[in-house]
Amino acid sequence: MALTSNLNLLDRSLRGVIGICVTAFALFNGDLIGDVFIEVLLGIFGLLNLISLASGWCPVYHLAGINTRKH
Amino acid sequence: MQQIAKIKQDKTVKPRLIWACLCVALLVSAIYVTVSYRLTADITVRSELKAMAHITSLFSNELSQVNDASEVDTLLNEVLLSAVNTPAFITVTTAQQQWQKNLLLTPTERSSLLQLIPGTEDNADPIELNGKTYLWQRHQTGHYVITFVQETPALDITLSFVAKRLLVTSIIVFWIAVWLALTLASLIAKRAEQVNESLAYIATHDSLTGLPNRLYLIELLENSLGPATEDTDTPVDEGCLLIIDLDRFKEVNDSFGYAAGDTLLKEVARRVSELINAPAELIRTGGDEFFIWAPGYTIEKAKTLSLEIVNSCNSPILINGLTVNSGASIGISHYPSQAENTAGLIVCADTAMHKAKAMRSGWQVYDDKKIADYKDILQLRAELSDALEQQQIILYYQPKVDLASGEVIGAEALCRWQHPRLGLLGPAEFIDLIEHSGKVQEFGRYIIAAAAAQASQWHTEGLLVPIAINLSPYNLLDPGLAAFIGETLKRHRLPPQFIEMELTENETCINIDYIQSALAQLRELGVSLAIDDFGTGMSSLAYLSELRVNVLKIDRTFICDLTTNKGHRAIIAAAITLSQSFGCDMVAEGVETQEQARMLYDMGCRAAQGFLFARPMPAQEFHALLKQQKPQFSVT
Numbered sequence: 001m002a003l004t005s006n007l008n009l010l011d012r013s014l015r016g017v018i019g020i021c022v023t024a025f026a027l028f029n030g031d032l033i034g035d036v037f038i039e040v041l042l043g044i045f046g047l048l049n050l051i052s053l054a055s056g057w058c059p060v061y062h063l064a065g066i067n068t069r070k071h
Numbered sequence: 072m073q074q075i076a077k078i079k080q081d082k083t084v085k086p087r088l089i090w091a092c093l094c095v096a097l098l099v100s101a102i103y104v105t106v107s108y109r110l111t112a113d114i115t116v117r118s119e120l121k122a123m124a125h126i127t128s129l130f131s132n133e134l135s136q137v138n139d140a141s142e143v144d145t146l147l148n149e150v151l152l153s154a155v156n157t158p159a160f161i162t163v164t165t166a167q168q169q170w171q172k173n174l175l176l177t178p179t180e181r182s183s184l185l186q187l188i189p190g191t192e193d194n195a196d197p198i199e200l201n202g203k204t205y206l207w208q209r210h211q212t213g214h215y216v217i218t219f220v221q222e223t224p225a226l227d228i229t230l231s232f233v234a235k236r237l238l239v240t241s242i243i244v245f246w247i248a249v250w251l252a253l254t255l256a257s258l259i260a261k262r263a264e265q266v267n268e269s270l271a272y273i274a275t276h277d278s279l280t281g282l283p284n285r286l287y288l289i290e291l292l293e294n295s296l297g298p299a300t301e302d303t304d305t306p307v308d309e310g311c312l313l314i315i316d317l318d319r320f321k322e323v324n325d326s327f328g329y330a331a332g333d334t335l336l337k338e339v340a341r342r343v344s345e346l347i348n349a350p351a352e353l354i355r356t357g358g359d360e361f362f363i364w365a366p367g368y369t370i371e372k373a374k375t376l377s378l379e380i381v382n383s384c385n386s387p388i389l390i391n392g393l394t395v396n397s398g399a400s401i402g403i404s405h406y407p408s409q410a411e412n413t414a415g416l417i418v419c420a421d422t423a424m425h426k427a428k429a430m431r432s433g434w435q436v437y438d439d440k441k442i443a444d445y446k447d448i449l450q451l452r453a454e455l456s457d458a459l460e461q462q463q464i465i466l467y468y469q470p471k472v473d474l475a476s477g478e479v480i481g482a483e484a485l486c487r488w489q490h491p492r493l494g495l496l497g498p499a500e501f502i503d504l505i506e507h508s509g510k511v512q513e514f515g516r517y518i519i520a521a522a523a524a525q526a527s528q529w530h531t532e533g534l535l536v537p538i539a540i541n542l543s544p545y546n547l548l549d550p551g552l553a554a555f556i557g558e559t560l561k562r563h564r565l566p567p568q569f570i571e572m573e574l575t576e577n578e579t580c581i582n583i584d585y586i587q588s589a590l591a592q593l594r595e596l597g598v599s600l601a602i603d604d605f606g607t608g609m610s611s612l613a614y615l616s617e618l619r620v621n622v623l624k625i626d627r628t629f630i631c632d633l634t635t636n637k638g639h640r641a642i643i644a645a646a647i648t649l650s651q652s653f654g655c656d657m658v659a660e661g662v663e664t665q666e667q668a669r670m671l672y673d674m675g676c677r678a679a680q681g682f683l684f685a686r687p688m689p690a691q692e693f694h695a696l697l698k699q700q701k702p703q704f705s706v707t
Contacts, residue, residue, distance in 0.1 A: 038239050045243055060250045064257035 005056035006067045012056050019049025085260035092252025099248060100241050111233045115225040116197060116206065123208045126154045127219050130161070131212035140168060147172040158203075159221035160184075165214045184220050197223065277355045279333055280340035285356040291364055292413040296406060310366040310406045311373035314420040315343065315380060316428065318398035320359035323390065331390045335397055342383045346376065359397075362420075370405050370436055377401045377434035400427040401434035409437050418448065452504050454490075459510065459517055463489045466521050467687035468538070470696065470703070471658055471680045474672040477702030483539045483573070483680060484522045485687045506543060515546035520559055523570060525690055527563035534697045539571040539601060547574070548585065553592035560596070567597030571622065575603045590618060601658070606642060616653070623650045627661025630681070634666055640674075647675045 007015070023046030026039050052058050061067065130150050137143055147161055151172050158175035162185070173181060180200065187198045188207050198205045198220075207220045275287035283291075295307050317339060324332035336359065343361065344353050351365035365373060380399060387394035402424025410416040419437040427435035458464055464486055471481040488496040505514045518540055526538045546552060560567055572593060590600060601622035602615070606629055625646050629639040643659075650657040659671050662681030671679060684704050685696070696703055 032235070035236050038236055041243050042239060045246065060254055064254040065261055066253065066257055 006061045006069055007052060007056050007058055008068045011058075011068045012053060015049045015058075016053035019046050019053055022046035023050060085256055088256035088259055089252055092255055093249065096245060096248025096252055100245050103244060104237050104241050107237055108230070108233060111229050112226055115229045116195065116223070119206055119223050119225045120194065120208065123206060123219055123221060124210075126150065127208045127210040127217055129154075130219075131210050131215065131217055134163065134215055134217070135212055143170045144172075155221060157222045157224065159219070161220075162218045164216045164218075181220075185218070188218065188220070197226075277357075280337055280355050282340055282344075282353055282355040282361075284354065288354045288356060288362050288364065289413060291352065291354075292416065295364070295366055296411065296413060296416070307366040307406075309369065309408075310364065311368040311370065312404050312406065312416045312420045313363040313365065313373060313377060313380075314402045314417075314424040315361040315363065315384075316400050316402075316424055317359040317384065318400055318428070319395070320397060323395055323397065327391055327393075327395075334390055335388060335395065338388045339384060339397060339399075343380055346379050346383060351376075370403065373403045373405070374434065374436065377403060381433040399433070400424055400431075402427055402437065403434060404437040422448075448504065451501060452508060455501070455504060455508055455510060458488060458490075459513060463491070464514075464517065464521075465489050465689070466518070466525065467689060468525075468693040469680055469687040470685050470693070471539075471678055472684045472704050474668060474677055474679055477704040479536060479697060479703050480678060481537045481539060481571070482693060483541075483687075484518070484525075485541070486518060487687075502543070506545060511543055511545040512549045515543060515549065515552070516555055519556060519570075523556075523559045523563050523565055526569045527565040529694070529697065530565055530569060534694070535569070536697060537569045537571050537599070539573050541573045541575075541603065544574075544586075547589045552589065553596060556593065556598060557596050560598075568599060571599045571601055573601045573603040573622075573624065574620075587617060590620075594619070604660075606646060612649075615649075619653075620655055622656045622658060623653075624658045624660050625676075627681075630659050630661045630667055630671075631663065633670055634664075640670075643671070643676070644674055651675070 022042055026042035026046060056069075130146070133146055133150070134143065137146060143163060147163065147170060151159065151161055151174050155174060160171060160173045160176050160181050162169065162171040164170075171181075176184075184198065184200055184205060184207075187200065188209070194207055194209070198207065203222050204226055205220055206223045206225075207218065210217045210219070275283055275290070277284045292312075295310065317335070320332060320335060323335050336355070340353065340355060340361070343363070347353055347363060347365070351363055351368070354362040354364065356362055363376070365376065368376070380401060384399035385396050387396045389395075402420040402422065404410060404416050404419035404423060406416055410419045423435045423437040426438075427433060465488075466484045467487050468482040468484055470479040471483065472478070473480045486498050486502075488501050490496050505511060522538045522540050526536070529536055549555075556570070559565075560570065574590075593600060599621040600618070601624055602618070602620050603624050604626040605623045607626045623646060625643060629643050629646075633639055633643065647657055656678060657676050659667075659676050659679040660681065662668050662671065662679040662683045664683060667681075668679060668683055688696070
């Protein structure tokens with residue numbers, strides 16, 4: 001299963017912004033949340049978005065057969 | 072005719088699914104948040120209550136050691152101030168006395184709270200007063216009843232405590248739910264699309280050969296012909312429609328079985344597919360009929376293609392170890408020079424194909440001169456039912472003459488269509504239409520009824536002339552035919568020998584067993600049977616002996632050159648001998664000259680019909696002829 005990019009620029013950058021914000025929040029403002037489990041969840045959520053930013057590929061899109069990238 | 076597009080266009084599934092999934096996601100999130108909050112609140116209240124129970128039991132312990140009633144007050148003060156830091160009060164009651172202590176509560180609030188405490192022991196539900204929440208405990212020790220009520224900030228604390236976590240987790244849950252919704256919706260929509268596409272494919276393709284079918288052809292032609300509109304996406308300037316009909320498919324089916332027929336069809340489909348190039352398309356509409364729609368083809372190009380196809384179909388195909396060549400007849404029609412719409416184009420190609428088949432010429436281009444014909448054909452077909460209803464189909468009669476005496480010994484009924492617009496039409500112009508219109512049965516019965524009525528009318532006048540009716544082979548397949556004839560004869564009180572059924576030789580062998588039983592029924596009625604056009608059909612002499620007919624009518628092709636053609640003379644002589652051996656009568660058709668009549672008479676033929684004696688004529692004229700002094704004709 002080759003990781004062919006399936007996100008267009010807007011989708012990718014939006015995910016990037018969300019990913020960075022969420023990861024940063026989880027890493028540096030953990031005290032505000034007060035629960036390690038939720039911190040980890042947020043971390044995963046952010047990380048997935050960062051992967052999408054980096055590779056331009058979304059696993060869920062891949063499974064669902066959606067492609068927002070124009071050919 | 073946009074059915075296929077309609078099947079494919081169902082795009083509403085996906086958005087609906089997404090909305091449904093999103094709603095479910097929202098609902099799940101809401102339920103999750105509510106349940107979590109209530110759970111936390113419950114646990115907090117319980118722990119709070121436990122603490123209060125602790126205080127109360129402590130207090131009651133202390134109380135049990137007090138002997139003086141005045142000490143109760145001090146004790147109350149101590150407990151309340153040391154253990155409690157929110158608004159609260161404690162009352163202690165005995166049968167005689169009551170002590171109470173307030174902390175940050177007004178007396179009115181206290182009394183209303185006291186009233187709100189239910190008598191039951193269940194204290195899990197907090198009491199609400201003026202927007203504040205209170206918890207209570209009641210304890211009985213000795214003769215003291217202790218009631219402890221305390222305002223609790225537990226719920227607010229819980230709310231602020233769990234709110235942040237709930238917010239974050241519900242965002243994550245919602246995020247997962249949205250992804251799930253998208254994935255599910257896309258998967259299901261994709262599946263539905265696949266199903267729709269395969270449905271459209273099944274609806275427009277033939278399962279045997281995998282070629283497109285009639286529905287597809289109509290759609291294709293509708294889209295290709297005529298000016299460009301919203302519906303027609305690919306109009307063409309010109310094109311040719313080819314109809315290919317296999318010549319020997321039925322024989323292969325009959326002699327080798329359906330599996331062999333299927334093999335033949337598949338092989339032909341494969342061969343023809345290889346011969347044509349896109350955008351030309353091969354379509355199978357059913358049976359052994361194939362269409363090719365070749366956009367951009369000129370007639371010349373179509374002719375070349377036809378030649379290739381005919382050659383290809385003539386090269387043998389191996390079926391069950393035997394080589395079979397199916398042969399093909401192709402009809403070609405050209406758009407727009409010959410027809411401008413789908414129906415017209417198909418009718419033209421079909422007509423040409425039938426012509427090719429009849430001429431055994433392999434292929435045939437639709438004849439330009441007859442452009443208007445198909446319209447006439449279509450119109451005539453539409454007018455047929457009127458014709459039967461309004462009795463426009465009438466019978467003409469041609470006499471059969473006894474060659475020895477010159478007397479009229481019978482009549483052959485021939486149908487004519489007294490058309491209100493086109494005048495008198497001969498059977499050649501409409502019999503085909505009737506046989507393909509599904510009115511064969513009705514038509515056959517109509518003719519039989521008309522002939523029987525005429526015969527009975529003459530019979531009552533004492534003119535004893537049997538009338539012969541030409542039956543279509545399809546009529547013999549009508550299971551109620553014998554019963555109908557019997558009924559008709561009975562109604563007209565006509566002896567059965569005055570009706571004769573003429574069958575052509577080819578017809579009598581389409582389904583020999585069935586037809587034999589049908590003919591046996593007719594024979595039982597007493598109706599006499601004749602074989603028409605004898606000598607030209609394909610039936611064997613064995614069939615002839617089994618059919619046991621009463622009359623043989625030898626075909627006109629043998630009569631017309633009787634005087635010059637030795638071979639035909641020999642055939643006639645043989646037929647005459649044959650008829651004598653079978654014990655049936657013999658009638659010569661198409662006698663035109665005196666010489667032919669004399670020769671036939673000399674050879675032993677006793678009866679004849681033809682232009683020499685009379686052409687077919689209306690009933691009144693025939694009636695007049697019968698009324699003449701006998702003999703009506705001088706023959707020898």
